[in-house]
Amino acid sequence: MTILVIFIILCILMIVYGYQAIKTITKQNWALYLYFGIVILIVGNLFYQLFSSPVEGRVLTPIKSYAFGFVLALFAFNLIITFILFSEDIFRFFAGLYHKFGTSKDSFHIPSRRKFISQVALGLAAIPFASLLYGMYQGKYNFRVLKYTLNFDDLPDAFDGYKITQISDIHSGSFDNKEKIEYAVDLINEQQSDVLLFTGDMVNNKASEMIPWKDTFGRLKAKDGKYSVLGNHDYGDYVDWPSKDAKHQNLEDLKTIQKEMGFNLLLNESRYLEKDGQRIAIIGVENWGKGGFKKAGDLEKASANIQPNDFKILMSHDPSHWEAQVVPDKNHYHLTLSGHTHGMQFGIEIPGWIKWSPVKWRYKQWAGIYNQLGQYINVNRGFGYLGYPGRVGIWPEITMIELKKGKSTAIS
Known part of the structure; x- marks a missing residue:
């Protein structure tokens, strides 16, 4: 008071x-x-x-x-x-x-x-x-494609040059311009990546928010499939539901919608992508976040069927999970893909000169590529927006990452 x-x-x-x-x-x-x-x-x-x-x-x-x-x-x-x-x-x-x-x-x-x-x-x-x-x-629909090339000594030869498109934080309940969203979906498909990975927060609160956009995002395509995980907003935790059953049904409806759109939703589980007799692992955990956010992610369970020497790509919505559990884990996760921060939808970015947002005081890894102990994380700035219905300086992001066989380079 x-x-x-x-x-x-x-x-x-x-x-x-x-x-x-x-x-x-x-x-x-x-x-x-x-x-x-x-x-x-x-x-x-x-x-x-x-x-x-x-x-x-x-x-x-x-x-x-x-x-x-x-x-x-x-x-x-x-x-x-x-x-x-x-x-x-x-x-x-x-x-x-x-x-x-x-x-x-x-x-x-x-x-x-x-x-x-x-x-x-x-x-x-x-x-x-x-x-x-x-x-x-205008800023909230000022979509940018950010491209990175990451080198790994132990990348299977068959995956040299393999391309990953990552999107995150769609927040479909905020959209108000179908033409702009369709343009962004076309922009994603233009990257012609081998696999598409979505790192959570498809909706703001309710599965029904995605229904008007199901056909639009259902047009997303990638040769080796589309994989997704849940973000903190996908569970419906911020809604006063009339009953536990209603809340549970909302989550089940969202899972069904993702399946109908062609996404393979990973709930603390893994899949292999195979090429020319070699393979890499895609691992997806449920949301795990510090600071009061939901901790449904179970890294051990998600990696139960993965071999220690596999090349591993981890999808985890909240980047705070990376330093807290992923980097010190007994397994070596070569690349983690996260979102969640939105870059606070406000900041200043001049490539090669400055990257700043107030969200850096909350998250150490808040936008772009970071590296620790030979393990990378990319924190996507988000596709959509929430709260403030716009973006200033931190634009909506589509990430394209190319994996290359070679000596790793440290990135701060």
Whole structure:
């Protein structure tokens, strides 16, 4: 309750500073009316969306996501203004003290707010505001194909040049543009990889979310098949189900949908891919995650039928599983494929220069390729989106990995 009160006070303070910035640079009342009108519309819509429909646990419908997205953009806008103008207020306060005690003046007078500072504040605040709006309009469907080549000394010769396409975190319950999704599915098929691996979170909460998209994703194809695992959202844990049976049936329905789309769902089990008398193992665990996430994954059970010398590809939705259990395991898992983080759907990436997102403070491995003890993990940035209905800087990802016979190279 205390945190909520502090948050409300902070929001009011930010709105006041936003008002002051606009008032400083213009005397036009319409600008102030417009500002308050936008604030009331955005905040009012959020409360309306949150309280006008039945609450089903932590289910966030697309329209509620958009309400949250607009509030997030407004919050970022006012936060920048507040930081700059509050800093100016500190300077103004000490300037007033100086004039009173450091000069011959007797009165305490705080200098007026400077128009230039307010202009700078509004200009800087417009950057995250516009970026978040762009992310909601265009960024969430700005699909990128990221290609990697990984070398392994012990890769079977027959699999030299073998291509894997990985997708993750579809979150079909968030989609609102069929044309964009069909384009992305075509883009996946254009990679013409040997095998397609999906690393969990097909839906946000309910199996029914995938029904409108079943035919679209059913068009995905790969020569050696399509394999999948479950993510934390696939279990329906965030819904207030009327009964345990309803929750169980939801998961069974999702399994059936995946089968109808041609996916081989691996539930703590394994399969072999064979080529020219040689083979590699595909291992799939159920979700295992630190920090309160579901721990249904059983690595020992999933690898029970695998030989120690097999070349192993592990599918595990949550990358926290990798350091916690996979790397120190008695088996050597050559390549682990994960997702889950979405790269927080927000960050800055300039290939070869910078890769940053606030999610790095939660997950050590959060996007791209990492290497420890000769074992690789790729953390896919996700196909879809959840919560904030957009992406800024961290774009939706389709990964294509080519396996090559050769000396391994360390990647940080």
